[in-house]
Amino acid sequence: MVTTGVAKGRDRLNSATSTSSVKENEIVRLTPRSLADLFRNIPGIRVEAGAGDLGNGYTVRGLPLVAEGAKYLQLQEDGLPVLEFGDFNNAPADAFLRADLNVSQVESIRGGSSSTFASNAPGGVINLISKTGEVEGGSIMASTGLNYGSYRLDGDYGARLGGGWRFHIGGFYREGEGPRRTGFTSYAGGQVKANVTRELPNGYLRFYAKFLDDRTPQYRNYPVGVTGTDSDPQFNSLPGFSVNRDSMFSRYVPSARFLMPDGDVEQPQFGDSTHVRALAGGFEGQFRVEEWTVTERFRYAGMQLDGVLPISVLAGTPRQIAGALSIPAPSFTYATGPFAGQPFDTTRGSGLIALNGLFRAKVDSADNVTNDLRASRVWALGDANLTTTAGLYASRQTLNQANALLTAFQDVRGDGRSALINVAAASGLVPLTQNGILLNYALGTPQLNRGAETDYRTIAPYGSFNYQTGPVAIGGSLRYDIANVEGTIHEGRIGCYDFNGDGVTRAGTPECQTVVFTPGAGRPVDYGYRYLSYSTGINLRLSDPFAVFARYSKGGRGGAGAILYSSAIDRTSGDLVTGQSGYDRVRQAEAGVKYRHDGLTLNATGFYATTQETNTQLVPNAQGITTQQLVSRRYRAYGVEMEGAVRRGPFSLTANGTLADASITAAESAALVGNTPRHQPAFIYRMSPQYDGERFSIGANVIGVTRSYAQDVNRLRLPAYTTVGLYAQVRPVDRVELGISATNLFDANAIVGTLDAAIPATGIAQANTLYGRLISTSVRLFF
Numbered sequence: 086m087v088t089t090g091v092a093k094g095r096d097r098l099n100s101a102t103s104t105s106s107v108k109e110n111e112i113v114r115l116t117p118r119s120l121a122d123l124f125r126n127i128p129g130i131r132v133e134a135g136a137g138d139l140g141n142g143y144t145v146r147g148l149p150l151v152a153e154g155a156k157y158l159q160l161q162e163d164g165l166p167v168l169e170f171g172d173f174n175n176a177p178a179d180a181f182l183r184a185d186l187n188v189s190q191v192e193s194i195r196g197g198s199s200s201t202f203a204s205n206a207p208g209g210v211i212n213l214i215s216k217t218g219e220v221e222g223g224s225i226m227a228s229t230g231l232n233y234g235s236y237r238l239d240g241d242y243g244a245r246l247g248g249g250w251r252f253h254i255g256g257f258y259r260e261g262e263g264p265r266r267t268g269f270t271s272y273a274g275g276q277v278k279a280n281v282t283r284e285l286p287n288g289y290l291r292f293y294a295k296f297l298d299d300r301t302p303q304y305r306n307y308p309v310g311v312t313g314t315d316s317d318p319q320f321n322s323l324p325g326f327s328v329n330r331d332s333m334f335s336r337y338v339p340s341a342r343f344l345m346p347d348g349d350v351e352q353p354q355f356g357d358s359t360h361v362r363a364l365a366g367g368f369e370g371q372f373r374v375e376e377w378t379v380t381e382r383f384r385y386a387g388m389q390l391d392g393v394l395p396i397s398v399l400a401g402t403p404r405q406i407a408g409a410l411s412i413p414a415p416s417f418t419y420a421t422g423p424f425a426g427q428p429f430d431t432t433r434g435s436g437l438i439a440l441n442g443l444f445r446a447k448v449d450s451a452d453n454v455t456n457d458l459r460a461s462r463v464w465a466l467g468d469a470n471l472t473t474t475a476g477l478y479a480s481r482q483t484l485n486q487a488n489a490l491l492t493a494f495q496d497v498r499g500d501g502r503s504a505l506i507n508v509a510a511a512s513g514l515v516p517l518t519q520n521g522i523l524l525n526y527a528l529g530t531p532q533l534n535r536g537a538e539t540d541y542r543t544i545a546p547y548g549s550f551n552y553q554t555g556p557v558a559i560g561g562s563l564r565y566d567i568a569n570v571e572g573t574i575h576e577g578r579i580g581c582y583d584f585n586g587d588g589v590t591r592a593g594t595p596e597c598q599t600v601v602f603t604p605g606a607g608r609p610v611d612y613g614y615r616y617l618s619y620s621t622g623i624n625l626r627l628s629d630p631f632a633v634f635a636r637y638s639k640g641g642r643g644g645a646g647a648i649l650y651s652s653a654i655d656r657t658s659g660d661l662v663t664g665q666s667g668y669d670r671v672r673q674a675e676a677g678v679k680y681r682h683d684g685l686t687l688n689a690t691g692f693y694a695t696t697q698e699t700n701t702q703l704v705p706n707a708q709g710i711t712t713q714q715l716v717s718r719r720y721r722a723y724g725v726e727m728e729g730a731v732r733r734g735p736f737s738l739t740a741n742g743t744l745a746d747a748s749i750t751a752a753e754s755a756a757l758v759g760n761t762p763r764h765q766p767a768f769i770y771r772m773s774p775q776y777d778g779e780r781f782s783i784g785a786n787v788i789g790v791t792r793s794y795a796q797d798v799n800r801l802r803l804p805a806y807t808t809v810g811l812y813a814q815v816r817p818v819d820r821v822e823l824g825i826s827a828t829n830l831f832d833a834n835a836i837v838g839t840l841d842a843a844i845p846a847t848g849i850a851q852a853n854t855l856y857g858r859l860i861s862t863s864v865r866l867f868f
Contacts, residue, residue: 136304154171183276186257199640277295303359337423343491386454457477478543576602612660619639718749748762827858
């Protein structure tokens with residue numbers, strides 16, 4: 086039975102959609118290190134999971150992933166979106182979502198009716214469904230990392246209270262350095278969720294709440310050695326800096342001063358990582374009114390984010406860095422750490438220096454209020470049934486954010502021991518940095534220091550029908566999204582600011598290489614858009630275990646944060662320069678077969694999709710410096726999604742794979758037409774065998790991707806990789822479970838992406854990778 090992204094829950098073999106679910110016990114066994122790590126197990130979903138707990142990339146079935154976040158795939162919690170738009174810059178949906186023992190299952194739907202039963206979700210929906218106390222009891226689980234710093238406590242409990250009432254409560258708390266070495270406790274925090282349900286003669290009413298307060302780092306690009314050729318590169322760790330275990334976070338880079346768009350100077354601590362807070366509450370009800378089933382869902386969520394992180398944009402030897410930046414007669418000295426004031430020593434760490442962006446993301450409000458009301462009825466028409474549904478969705482999404490960047494020099498050294506580096510020209514006579522800071526903005530992109538206060542209002546009536554007679558079911562659905570966006574953008578100019586308070590600012594110094602803002606100034610955002618989505622499909626159940634289906638859908642996705650600061654919005658009026666840039670369009674055709682009998686399940690779905698997208702993308706220029714550009718493109722993807730499962734006695738095997746051929750069919754540069762979109766592999770696969778004994782379970786989880794291109798210009802190839810996980814659970818006595826798990830057991834260098842379009846002359850790329858080998862153990866007590 087599937088309930089996500091459809092009008093009414095029904096058997097999967099009676100539904101013309103592609104769906105799947107991951108149950109709670111499977112989640113616990115797999116021990117995913119992040120939400121993104123969990124979603125890698127879902128058929129058809131492509132995840133770029135190198136950023137940590139937040140800021141990862143998610144897409145589905147070959148749809149493009151131009152930037153981070155989840156643009157065409159909506160992340161939901163209990164049937165409502167976490168954020169209306171999952172790809173907000175620096176406020177992604179996965180920042181405010183955690184999987185713990187509260188989760189009963191994770192449901193997903195790809196394509197199909199997600200276009201019409203959720204706004205801004207033309208590619209699919211992933212929904213975390215909470216326990217509600219239907220099954221009495223609970224557990225407490227303590228886990229720890231054996232080769233990395235992680236200490237976590239999870240717990241949950243649910244029960245019936247009598248009189249038709251039941252409840253569930255659960256949460257987690259964790260702390261530790263985490264899977265990458267930072268030199269400090271970079272993870273600290275947790276969440277608590279609770280709900281209470283009143284069962285009624287004609288339905289139910291449920292109230293729920295969530296409190297999330299968590300600190301977790303974002304891991305962005307860091308230096309990686311690369312040799313070979315663009316078509317066959319070999320990526321490796323640098324001396325003293327592991328691509329799988331290290332980061333550019335450091336105990337010797339404790340803080341930095343940022344001039345924010347409101348004119349205040351703030352000095353956040355890097356040890357605070359990214360601090361996420363969410364307080365959400367809502368209710369859900371379902372009632373029978375005459376022949377109609379009425380479902381109402383409402384939620385308000387107040388969400389904030391405050392984060393700092395380093396992002397490497399260029400790295401090399403001191404001579405290479407000086408050459409790239411045209412620094413005459415350079416000298417390098419340590420600005421922080423135990424060697425502060427001493428000349429840079431190339432024998433420490435890797436002997437390399439990185440030009441880093443120190444990034445501050447502050448989101449004062451990502452508040453979201455959402456309501457979804459629908460009514461369904463089954464009409465008996467002789468031997469046939471006609472199910473009709475009508476609904477109204479409304480939401481208000483706020484995004485009040487401020488971003489600031491600095492450009493700094495930092496030595497490339499692991500184990501959380503990297504230090505800021507001062508640079509001077511003319512053999513030390515002309516200082517270019519102050520405490521390691523070269524510029525008070527991002528080199529090449531000062532416009533990234535900016536802020537905005539915006540409100541996105543969406544209202545969408547929708548309806549559907551499903552006519553079933555015998556083995557045949559024919560359905561269709563419509564949704565009409567009407568959206569309005571209002572707000573203000575704050576942008577600055579390069580000027581001077583007296584950071585050290587000595588009353589003096591001098592041209593050529595970092596204080597006069599600062600993006601400054603005019604108080605109260607800003608330009609408007611004031612535009613609207615509307616679009617129609619539709620989906621129609623047919624399902625034929627040829628026999629009890631076998632069904633075939635076909636579906637065609639058209640959906641849309643609001644541009645939102647992807648175009649907020651771009652030239653797609655008129656700087657004077659705040660309106661769209663062209664009306665078509667307010668939303669993106671996705672058309673999908675799919676046809677598939679489903680088989681389920683005697684412990685064997687097989688599903689295969691062929692798909693064809695076209696996408697029209699306007700977005701912004703960070704790409705390297707000719708000097709290797711990252712810049713931002715507006716992209717307006719069309720894409721095409723086709724392929725097949727497969728999944729299967731078999732159980733024979735104590736042995737079981739689940740597997741899935743997605744073959745996709747994707748290409749750019751129109752672009753702002755004709756040279757890109759016909760190329761494969763960046764990071765898009767031809768094949769993604771997963772296989773998980775498991776053996777369940779009376780007192781133990783053991784299994785493996787193998788996930789891999791074939792090679793892809795680093796950028797849309799299709800020069801540098803990212804190598805294929807496979808990660809292997811092993812897990813074991815032992816139940817020595819009743820109600821006690823001991824577990825041990827290892828992810829990426831063979832410590833593969835899994836390159837998720839690079840900023841570089843070709844191998845740099847320095848032989849050092851700026852890359853993002855999956856975690857290396859992580860081993861953890863746990864003990865769980867049931868009650």
